[in-house]
Amino acid sequence: MKIWAIAGITFKEAKRDRILYLLFFFAAVSISATRILAILTVGDRVKIIKDVGLASISIFGVLMAVLIGTSLVYKEIDKKTILTLLSKPLRRAEFILGKFLGLVLTLFVMTVGMGLIFLAVVYLHTSRIEWPLLVAIAYVFLELVLITAVAILFSSFSTPILSSIFSLAFYLIGHISWGLNLLIKKMHAGAGKAAARFLYVFLPDLENFNFRTEAVHGLPIPSSIFLYSILYGVCYTAFILALAILVFRRRDFI
Amino acid sequence: MNGRSAAARGSATLALLAVLLGTCAAFMALKLKTDTIVRKKVPGSSIIFIPSGKFLKYATFGYSSLAADLIYIWSIQYYSTPTIDDRFTHLDHIFAIISDLDPAFIDPYETGSLIASVEAGDSRLALKILNNGIAKNPKEWLLPFDAGHIAMMNLKDFDLAQEYFKECMDLPGAPDFTRRLYANALYRKGDLETAWQTWLDIYKTAPDEQVRKIASNHLYQVKSAIDTGRLKEAIGRYRDLTGRLPSELADLVRAHILASLAKDLDGQDYVYDPQTGAVRAATSPWKR
Amino acid sequence: MADAIRIESLRKSFRLGFIPKTTEILKGITFSVSEGEVFGYLGPNGAGKTTTIKCLLGLVFPDAGSIEIFGHPHLSARARQSLGFLPENPYFYDYLTASEFLAFTADLFGLGRREKDGRIDRLLKLVGLERAAGLPLRKFSRGMLQRAGLAQALINDPKLVVLDEPLGGMDPLGRKEIRDIIVRFKQEGKTVLFTSHILQDIEMICDHVAIIVGGRVVKQGALQDLVSEKVLFTEMTVAGVPPDAFRGLGESLSVQGDRVLLKIVEERRVDAVLSLVREKNGRVVSLSPRTETLEDIFVETVTGR
Numbered sequence: 001m002k003i004w005a006i007a008g009i010t011f012k013e014a015k016r017d018r019i020l021y022l023l024f025f026f027a028a029v030s031i032s033a034t035r036i037l038a039i040l041t042v043g044d045r046v047k048i049i050k051d052v053g054l055a056s057i058s059i060f061g062v063l064m065a066v067l068i069g070t071s072l073v074y075k076e077i078d079k080k081t082i083l084t085l086l087s088k089p090l091r092r093a094e095f096i097l098g099k100f101l102g103l104v105l106t107l108f109v110m111t112v113g114m115g116l117i118f119l120a121v122v123y124l125h126t127s128r129i130e131w132p133l134l135v136a137i138a139y140v141f142l143e144l145v146l147i148t149a150v151a152i153l154f155s156s157f158s159t160p161i162l163s164s165i166f167s168l169a170f171y172l173i174g175h176i177s178w179g180l181n182l183l184i185k186k187m188h189a190g191a192g193k194a195a196a197r198f199l200y201v202f203l204p205d206l207e208n209f210n211f212r213t214e215a216v217h218g219l220p221i222p223s224s225i226f227l228y229s230i231l232y233g234v235c236y237t238a239f240i241l242a243l244a245i246l247v248f249r250r251r252d253f254i
Numbered sequence: 255m256n257g258r259s260a261a262a263r264g265s266a267t268l269a270l271l272a273v274l275l276g277t278c279a280a281f282m283a284l285k286l287k288t289d290t291i292v293r294k295k296v297p298g299s300s301i302i303f304i305p306s307g308k309f310l311k312y313a314t315f316g317y318s319s320l321a322a323d324l325i326y327i328w329s330i331q332y333y334s335t336p337t338i339d340d341r342f343t344h345l346d347h348i349f350a351i352i353s354d355l356d357p358a359f360i361d362p363y364e365t366g367s368l369i370a371s372v373e374a375g376d377s378r379l380a381l382k383i384l385n386n387g388i389a390k391n392p393k394e395w396l397l398p399f400d401a402g403h404i405a406m407m408n409l410k411d412f413d414l415a416q417e418y419f420k421e422c423m424d425l426p427g428a429p430d431f432t433r434r435l436y437a438n439a440l441y442r443k444g445d446l447e448t449a450w451q452t453w454l455d456i457y458k459t460a461p462d463e464q465v466r467k468i469a470s471n472h473l474y475q476v477k478s479a480i481d482t483g484r485l486k487e488a489i490g491r492y493r494d495l496t497g498r499l500p501s502e503l504a505d506l507v508r509a510h511i512l513a514s515l516a517k518d519l520d521g522q523d524y525v526y527d528p529q530t531g532a533v534r535a536a537t538s539p540w541k542r
Numbered sequence: 543m544a545d546a547i548r549i550e551s552l553r554k555s556f557r558l559g560f561i562p563k564t565t566e567i568l569k570g571i572t573f574s575v576s577e578g579e580v581f582g583y584l585g586p587n588g589a590g591k592t593t594t595i596k597c598l599l600g601l602v603f604p605d606a607g608s609i610e611i612f613g614h615p616h617l618s619a620r621a622r623q624s625l626g627f628l629p630e631n632p633y634f635y636d637y638l639t640a641s642e643f644l645a646f647t648a649d650l651f652g653l654g655r656r657e658k659d660g661r662i663d664r665l666l667k668l669v670g671l672e673r674a675a676g677l678p679l680r681k682f683s684r685g686m687l688q689r690a691g692l693a694q695a696l697i698n699d700p701k702l703v704v705l706d707e708p709l710g711g712m713d714p715l716g717r718k719e720i721r722d723i724i725v726r727f728k729q730e731g732k733t734v735l736f737t738s739h740i741l742q743d744i745e746m747i748c749d750h751v752a753i754i755v756g757g758r759v760v761k762q763g764a765l766q767d768l769v770s771e772k773v774l775f776t777e778m779t780v781a782g783v784p785p786d787a788f789r790g791l792g793e794s795l796s797v798q799g800d801r802v803l804l805k806i807v808e809e810r811r812v813d814a815v816l817s818l819v820r821e822k823n824g825r826v827v828s829l830s831p832r833t834e835t836l837e838d839i840f841v842e843t844v845t846g847r
Contacts, residue, residue, distance in 0.1 A: 005649035009635060016637055083629045084694060087599040088650040089622035182331065201282045208288050225291045228284055235281035242273045249267070252602040254556060254593075263617070 002090055006098020007105060010072065014106040019067050027060035027114045031121055038125075046125050047216055053118040054136055054212040057111065061144045062171055065107055069151025070163035072099050073248075082253060093245045096152065100241060103148050111141045135226075136215035142233045143209040147171060149237045153244040157251070174206030208232050311355055322356035329362075333369050342374040349383050353390065363387030363397055367404065377408040388421070395428035402435060412443035430461070434468065441476055446483070450476045471539045474519040478535035481516040485524060485533045488512050499531045544613065546702050546733035547575040547598065552607035554593060567593050569757035571607070575750070577701075580724060580734045582744040582765075585754035586844050591737045592630065594754070595706050599627055611702065623651065626695035630707040632687055636680035640671055640690050643679060644697055651698045665693040670719070685716045692723065703727055705736035709743050721747055745769070745836045753843050761843050768839055773831045776806045778815060783824035788815065801827065 014020065034052045038045035073096075076082040085095065115137045119129055150170045154163035180200045187193040208229045214221050314321040329348055333341060349366035352359065363384055371380035384401040391397065402418030405411045416439035423432040433456055440449035453476055457469035488506045493499055495509065503526045506512045517523055522536040552571040555564050567590045575581040585591050596602040598609055600617045609616035612624055634643055641662055648658040666672045669689035674682065682690060688708070695703060708724075709717045717740070724747055727734050738744055744751065745765065752762035761768065781801050788804060796803045806812050812829075819826055 002650055002652070005646060009638070009646055013635065013637065079633050080629065080631075081633055081635060083596075083599075083601060084627065084632065084634065084647075084691075085650070086601055087622070087625075087627040088647070089619045089652075090650050201285050202278075205285055205288070208285075214293070222291050222293065225288060225293065228288050228291070232281055232284040232288060235277045235284060239274060239277035239281060242270055242277060246267070246270050246274065249270075250603060252556070253596065254602065 002094050003098045003101060006090075006095055007101035010099050010102020011105045014068050014072075014103055017068055020064060020106070020110065023060045023064050023067070024110060024113060027056050028117050030056040030060070031114065031118050034121065035125075046122070049122060049125060050133065050216045051212070053121060054133070054140070054215065057114045057118060057137060058140045058143070058212070060114065061107065061111055061140060062147055062168075064110055065103070065144050065147040066151050066164050066167045066171075068106070069103055069148050070155045070167060071160045072103060073152060073155040074158075074160050074163070077253065086253070092249050092251075096156065096241065096245050096248055100149060100152050103152070104145055107144050107148060108141065111137065111144065130215070132211070132215035132218070132221070135221070136211045139209040139211050139229065142230065143206055146204070146206075146209075146233055146237045146240070149240040149244070153240050153247070156244055156248045170204065171206065174204040175210075177203060177205040177207060204236060205232075310351060314355070319356040319359065322352050322359050322362075325355070326352050326359070326362050326365075330365070333373070342370075342376070345370055345374060346379060346382065350386065353386050357390035360387065360391065360394060360396065364400060367400060371404055371408055377404050380404050380408075393425055395422040395425035395432070398422035398425075399428065399432065402439070406435075406439060406442075412439050415439040416443055416445075430465075434472075437472065441472070441479070446476055446480050450480065470519070471542060474535070474542060475539040477519050478524075478539065481518065482524060482533045482535065484512075484516065485526075486531075489531050489533070493531070499528060500526075501528050502526060503533075544577050545574045545610070546577045546579075546612060547581075547735065548608075548610045549573055549594070549598070550608050552594065552597060552609065553605045554590075554597060554602060555605055567757055568597070568604070568607075571754065571757070571759055573752045573759050573762050575733060575735055577612075577733050578728065578731055579749040580728050580747055581736070582748035582751045583735060583737045583754065584739075584741070584744065584751065584840060585737075589754045590757045591754055592706060595704060595735075595737065598704065599625075623698060624700055625702040625704060626698060626700035627704045628688075628691045628695040628706065628708055630710065632691035634679050634687070634690065634694075637678060639676050639678050640666065640682075640693070641675045643690065644693055647694045647697045653698070661697060661699070665696055668696075668723075669693045685712055688712060688716070688720070692720070700732070702733045702735070705734065707738055708736055709738055709740050717743060741836045741840060751836070753840060755844055761839070765836070769836055770834050773809060773833055774838075776809070776812050776829065776831045778804045778806060778812070778829050779827040780804065780815075780819050781825045781827050783819055783822045787818060787822060 031053045034049040037052060038048050076085070082095075086092065115134075118137070119133065122133065123129060147167065147170070151163065151167045154166045158166070177200065180196070180203070184193060184196050184200060187196060208225075211221060213219065310321065311318045325348070329352070332338070332348075333345075335341070345366065349362055352362045352366075363386065366383040367380035370383060371377045381401055381404055384397050384404070387394070387397045388401070398418040398421040402415045402422070405418055406415035416436055419432055419436035419439055422428050423436050433452070437449055437452040437456060440446075440452060450473065453469050453472045457466060457473060460466040460469055485503065485506070488511045489500060491511050492506055492509055495511075500506055500509075503515055503524065507515060515523065518535050518537075520537070520542065524533050525536055526533050550572050552568050553566070554568040555566040557564050571590070571594055583591055583594070593602060597604045598611075598616060600622070611621035614621040635646075638646065644662045644665065645658060648661065653661070663672070666675050669692050671686060671689050671693065674686060679687065679690065692705075692708070695705070705724075708720055712720065721743055724734050724736070728747075748765050750763065751765050751768060752759050754760070779801055783802065785797055785802050788802070804815065806815060816826065818824075
């Protein structure tokens with residue numbers, strides 16, 4: 001299928017991006033360094049290893065998704081390789097989806113890599129693999145998938161720098177959704193509150209994919225949220241991709 | 255005939271718009287659903303595991319006072335959430351971090367000590383937080399002022415209270431009645447001589463009639479305390495000597511225990527009850 | 543003869559700049575390309591050549607007008623399957639080798655595995671890149687990239703080949719090779735549409751030509767119709783005869799040693815000059831009648847309007 005053809009070369013291209021290995025290196029260092037950090041801490045050492053480790057996978061994963069994703073489509077337009085591509089019988093939607101899939105594949109490999117290093121470090125300290133950690137990492141990956149879609153959306157019409165800023169803004173907004181809720185509770189009822197409430201439900205809530213706290217503290221996770229989180233991620237990603245395709249379809253390549 | 259067929263393109267666009275609206279409605283509904291699922295959360299729990307604010311100071315690259323602001327704002331929300339049962343366990347730690355990040359930020363010391371004393375009921379912790387602030391901001395009158403109040407009201411430790419009030423009464427910006435709090439604390443502690451001196455100073459330097467009256471009343475009180483104390487001691491000696499209580503205060507002079515009988519500040523005699531041996535001032539200091 | 547391409551009243555405006563200013567690039571382009579011919583599309587820079595091509599290929603969406611490729615709407619899959627495109631200054635994924643790149647392009651057409659391999663080998667040989675097949679495109683020279691581009695344009699054995707400035711920046715040998723390839727396409731029954739600035743090449747291989755100026759097609763037709771066979775003047779180089787002898791018969795353009803270059807406007811005077819040369823025992827070094835070239839037409843069209 002043509003989407004796979006695009007995904008394939010995107011994967012090949014992303015694999016060659018040096019940023020990827022730089023970030024992976026920093027993630028590996030960060031995760032391994034938790035062993036040293038643990039010595040400085042007052043309190044449970046293992047908790048800090050898990051906390052920093054999971055945070056590293058998340059942060060570096062997001063950086064990878066944003067830094068590579070925002071240049072993915074832009075590069076093709078800038079270097080004009082897109083001209084030979086889109087003059088073929090290839091639908092524009094197939095192009096966007098192919099790029100998305102290629103980057104997701106790349107991130108999958110990276111997440112597995114970082115995850116293995118992390119689990120190894122944890123194993124060294126606790127001599128066991130904990131199921132909640134795997135869940136936390138899996139949902140980090142789901143969050144990365146959504147961020148990738150956002151990066152590609154912006155990449156299809158904006159320069160890499162602006163796209164990166166917008167994508168990171170999306171990520172930040174997604175993590176302070178609860179703050180908006182707090183604000184809404186203190187507002188007086190009326191049009192302003194209703195508008196804010198709509199915004200609150202519409203803007204992304206990336207905390208839905210955050211099971212890091214539960215994994216680290218050994219807190220129980222209500223089983224219903226697993227399914228709803230996945231559906232939320234899938235729907236939001238589909239929404240962003242549909243938007244990207246819509247924007248990309250009518251675009252003139254001067 | 256233009257386009258793949260204008261109709262085909264148009265219908266594809268419609269399909270995309272349908273997907274757009276559909277997924278949007280879906281994720282919004284899902285968000286409302288996930289909001290209802292209660293997850294055990296300790297907001298900002300990872301802050302507990304930062305060993306000290308000093309480490310955080312380096313990590314915030316020169317934005318430490320901004321970080322202090324943010325953590326402070328967060329802490330207010332955190333402490334206003336009554337459903338978090340164990341929120342006080344790291345009160346000390348959190349406010350210590352804010353202090354490390356921005357030692358001159360005064361509000362957190364106040365707020366922290368307030369939360370500690372009023373909500374957590376831990377006055378010692380409140381003082382600890384204030385002491386930290388005092389150490390880093392020796393010229394700030396408000397902190398020892400608050401500390402003095404906590405010592406006096408909550409702990410009833412008047413010695414500690416007078417130390418605090420003494421510390422701040424001469425600092426720039428301290429209200430003038432701080433001196434009076436100091437004097438009062440001295441009195442309550444039992445250091446009557448210094449209390450008397452202090453109240454005298456206040457009387458002499460009083461800016462208006464009201465303050466002079468207050469000082470005068472307190473002087474009356476202190477003098478009464480000193481005098482009745484001495485009288486009681488004398489009565490005790492009389493009793494040792496004679497085996498019984500004096501019938502009147504003049505007996506003490508006749509027995510050569512006292513040279514003369516002191517009078518209160520207004521020149522009145524002290525009132526003696528021969529049945530119980532109790533001595534007291536003729537009037538209440540506040541009703542003169 | 544069916545039309546390979548039929549473009550009617552094509553209009554396109556662009557809104558560019560921070561404060562968007564609308565510029566109309568194509569103001570109503572109409573022309574057609576018959577099946578099996580080589581069509582040259584010329585015009586000065588900025589006239590709208592590349593924009594027309596991009597409209598044709600679905601890279602730019604026209605505001606008005608229609609485009610048909612072999613009778614199908616130009617954006618339809620069937621139309622796209624039957625064409626191949628080589629852009630100006632082609633740039634491809636530089637980390638792929640030539641074969642990998644062609645394989646990827648073949649995938650976009652949905653070609654089967656066996657078909658794919660055979661065709662890739664054949665095409666690489668056709669464009670002379672069979673030895674560089676395993677080299678990453680990053681290491682290709684400009685000429686090699688052009689050839690690779692040509693190969694990818696042919697991967698689906700298209701009936702219509704569209705080339706945007708295929709001869710630009712190539713050395714004379716390269717240009718000859720490309721010209722020969724284009725002629726071969728014609729022999730195979732393919733239709734070729736290409737844009738170029740190099741008018742001599744167009745004159746050499748095109749059947750039909752359209753000249754676009756300021757967003758409009760101002761002249762089009764068969765090359766032989768446009769360029770008349772009228773002789774404008776004759777250039778003759780003569781040796782061994784002093785320049786004064788030719789006074790009255792023609793203008794002497796330059797004198798080098800004993801050689802004189804003459805420009806003779808009236809045709810009948812050519813014979814008179816030849817007689818004179820024989821009389822004076824001179825030698826005719828060269829004789830070339832200068833007919834109207836495409837360049838003349840082009841310059842006249844562009845500046846005349």
